[in-house]
Amino acid sequence: MPPKPSHGARLIGAAVDSFLSMLAAERGAAANTLAAYRRDLEAAEEVLGDLVTVDRESLARLGKAWSGLAPSSLARKSSCLRQFFGFLVDERWRVDDPSAALPRAVTRRPLPRILTHAEVDSLFVQAETEADGNRPEAIRMLALLELLYGSGLRATELVSLPLSAVPRDAPFLTVTGKGGQARMVPVSQRAVQALNRWLALRPDDGKYLFPSRGKHLSRIRLFQMLKELAIRAGLAPEKVSPHVLRHAFATHLLEGGADLRVLQTLLGHADIATTQIYTHVDSARLVALVNERHPLARKAHAD
Secondary structure: OOOOOOOOOHHHHHHHHHHHHHHHHOOOHHHHHHHHHHHHHHHHHHHHHHOOOOHHHHOOOOOHHHHOOHHHHHHHHHHHHHHHHHHHHHOOOOOOOOOHOOOOOOOOOOOEEEEEEEHHHHHHHHHHHHHOOOOOHHHHHHHHHHHHHHOOOOOHHHHOOHHHHHHOOOOOEEOOOOOOOOEEOOOOHHHHHHHHHHHHHHHOOOOOOEOOOOEEOOOHHHHHHHHHHHHHOOOOHHHHHHHHHHHHHHHHHHHOOOOHHHHHHHOOOHHHHHHOOHHHHHHHHHHHHHHHHHHHHHHHHOO
């Protein structure tokens, strides 16, 4: 049975801390996820007060407080609180689960923005042209671009790569993804060549592949660098980001005939449902596949 401090605020804090510790230890939740959950719980406390003792009627007030939120934000906050109340019941902080009173949002996962093959080619032509001058910044940009589009890395995964992740004999990177899960990611020969060029010029500054001021390149700076490259390549900067290049990697692989399960592994998705969004992006290819390969389609052509 958890301790029950006499002061309400201390009780709330202890429950939240215990919940977040459980998420980190048992589910491998990432630091960003834990921070977001803490913010959601603290914001709910500001509206409702003591979450350990709140009743269903009071909890229903969140519907009005959250009325201006986007469906995705509403769904995330409700999910956080449902998990929290389930934890409170499991750990006997309270005997009932009031989460049925939480507002629910029906969300549709938005289709990702993608780049055409021609737009990706324009980015690479610009990056390769600039890298011909052998400036360290240009070589670094080319290596970053090769890994974003060629291996489908998340921005955080890319900027935080340690030197030890760089392939030696085998063409793979060891990447630590969401929840601390490690996976092997293939690296193209082009990317290996760009990495070798970067390693020859990389400053001897710490343990990261892409160091910056004693740490590693930030996600924000990577985002800015891609926008600047897009402008120089004649593309609209709002169309280009690390996540968009990851989507392009996935979509263009599917267009080339990649299996969805293989793509799930490459992207580091825990759930195949997350990967299945790309079947909507590549719907034209799937329709053509059915029309060309299905036995009835072949029969119709024969008739």
